[in-house]
Amino acid sequence: MRGGLRVLLLVVFALWLASCQDAEVQIPLAPAGLGVTDTEVTFGSSLALQGHAGYLGQETLRGAMSYLQYVNEQGGVHGRAIRVITRDDSYDPPKCLDNTQRFLIEDQVFGLFCYVGTPTTVKILPLVEEAQVPLLGMFTGANALREPFMPYLINVRASYYQETNAAVEHLVKDLKLTRIAVFYQYDAFGFDGLTGTELALKRFGLEPVARGSYVRGTHDISEGLERIRESGAEAVVMIGTSDPCANFIRKSLENDYSPIFYMVSFVGAKELSRNLLQSDTDRLDVVMSQVVPPPVSSDGTVAESAQEFVRLLEKYFPGEEPNFVGFEGYINAKVLVEGLRRAGRNLSRKSFLEAITAMTNFSLGGDVGLTFGPQDHQGMDKVYFTRLQEGRFILLDDWAQLRREEGQ
Incomplete structure (x- = not known):
């Protein structure tokens, strides 16, 4: 009897051990004071x-x-x-x-x-x-x-939905644009921005005239750029990181393609400015939404x-x-x-x-x-817009500044 019981216990233990090996890591529920000491x-x-x-x-x-x-x-x-x-x-x-x-x-x-x-x-x-x-x-x-x-x-x-919704409203209502494309990172971030843009366009009975993407961690934007350029998009909503977005803008310049380039805040204004420092961006409209106001204005006022x-x-x-x-x-x-x-x-x-x-x-x-x-x-809802000018992003108060001259 004792030998049989010992064997049975060993079998049960082995089965339990095997099940633990396949189980996901379990995070213990925290007591109220976890991570807190007197000091x-x-x-x-x-x-x-x-x-x-x-x-x-x-x-x-x-x-x-x-x-x-x-x-x-x-x-x-x-x-x-x-x-x-x-x-x-x-x-x-x-x-x-x-x-x-x-x-x-x-x-x-x-x-x-x-x-x-x-x-x-x-x-x-x-x-x-x-x-x-x-x-x-x-x-x-x-x-x-x-x-x-x-x-x-x-x-x-504020959310990306709020950022893209505000941008689309300005592009459509203020600038009367209807041909808007989306360039996005092919992952959860890009899909979120794409969906937000599609929902915003749908409010005006529109949809993206083209969609182009790139793989996270790469700079290869050629296929996405070609698809968007061929669509004749007047504005491009860009959901990505700084390097691919800057590369998209540079390659657009090389191909004499100059829509309005709009980016969400995640791109990072300082880094994008640095990436485009050697490019002739003064003749382009490069806009970025922000979820905080400019800490320092163009005239140095804090x-x-x-x-x-x-x-x-x-x-x-x-x-x-x-x-x-x-x-x-x-x-x-x-x-x-x-x-x-x-x-x-x-x-x-x-x-x-x-x-x-x-x-x-x-x-x-x-x-x-x-x-x-x-x-x-969510504590904040306001969206601000900035425009790249002379190598830095400054507050954009009037979208009429972006109106394109005939033939541009």
């Missing part, structure tokens, strides 16, 4: 710090850390310093997933912060839901982070909402130029700190999320403010 609260940030989207991660992180370092020097929030563990994912979804698993299992962070990119962030959503961990301040406007509603996600910026950002950036990262991406990172950090402050000393993930969703009219100065709600986890 510190810890967040994890996976973002591109190298590769073709590395500039976005670097600028986002600089903007955020300029404010967080300042707060820590003042004693932190309720006596706790804010620690951010960063890991490079090179804008690669599997790397982002691995980084996030390490944050949750090894580092046992309180929350996730300042992720960059649609395909990377979308990849980790099941982990966020399973671990019930706050994810705040993503540098992406993807609709997948907004619908269906997810209680642990806090979006600060926006009221950006004065602290500009001052702290110079203090902690001297020589770095204020830009849209960094300003967004700074605003993300402001929301994070305000959420910690309002949650009180007895901090938990639940109290942190409740504190943020109770924010209304949280002012950054000027006309920039954020409002959340229990079922509204």
